[in-house]
Amino acid sequence: MLRIHAAMDFALKYLCCLLFISMVGVASWQVIARYLLNNPSTISETLLRFSLVWLSMLAIAYVVGQREHVSLTLLTDRLTGRWRIISSVLMEVLFILFAAIVLIYGGVKATSNSMAQMYPLLNIAKGYLYLSLPVSGVLIIIYCLNNCALLIKKRVPSRSVTP
Template sequence: MQTVRKWMDQTIAFSTCTLMGIMVLVSIWQVFTRYVLNAPSTFSEEFLRYSLIWVSMLGSAYVFGQKKHFAIEFILEKLSKKKALILNILIEVVILGFAIIVMVIGGSKTVLTTMAQSSAGLGIPMGYVYLSLPVSGILIIGYSLLSLIEVKNKPEVDLVNDDLEMSYQKLKSKILE
């Protein structure tokens, strides 16, 4: 399972970093054409907007896979290990359902609906922009399934990020001082 997770992490990280690098170059081109050539680039603003959507969606899937997303952990601290494990599994199942229904199914319907529409500046089908939703949903489903398999194989595994837990404990101790 760790091999699959590592492969997904590396693929998403490479894709988002590459896209961010391209976005920086296009931003520089946009500034150059606007202020030096006094003839703004016609494609750059739209490209950057759509690229930001893709980077955000892929980044959210990556963050979910790293367990660095926002989590309310103070409830888990109050529960016994068994109840906390059950709650974690329930949360993973709810996230799995959301990703399937909203992101993959709903996103796919949106992609199919918007494939006939073209963007003004780039002339690409708008469905390609909205494709980021089901792709991100599939990645989140993959991470969620990996987490559930890890819990099944090793029930003492933590489904929350340890860095987040340490930060929470430090904040809690400072407040109580």
């Protein structure tokens, strides 16, 4: 379990960094081409939009895996012992349900509905943009199942509390 978690963390961290660096490069090229060369790039805006969606969805999956997502901890901070673990596992189960219904089911429908539409400048199907939804949904479910197992075995602390 810890190996799967570590491997996914490693892959997602470096993939997100690579996407971010490429976005900085494309945005810089867009500025240089527009203002210095007086010849604006036609594909950079579409490529940036595409990259931003993928970066956001992969980063969301990573943050859920780290259990650093935004949540209201008013009740869970007052729980101790077994009840705290139960509430943490319940939160992971809710994430699994959300990922399965919204991200995977809805994402597959959105992907299949938009595969016939093309980005004219990039010459790729718009469905590949929506493919980020089911991919991140699967990653979130894997992370949540792994987190549940670690929580039950008490090998991972409950969500960190910031003062």
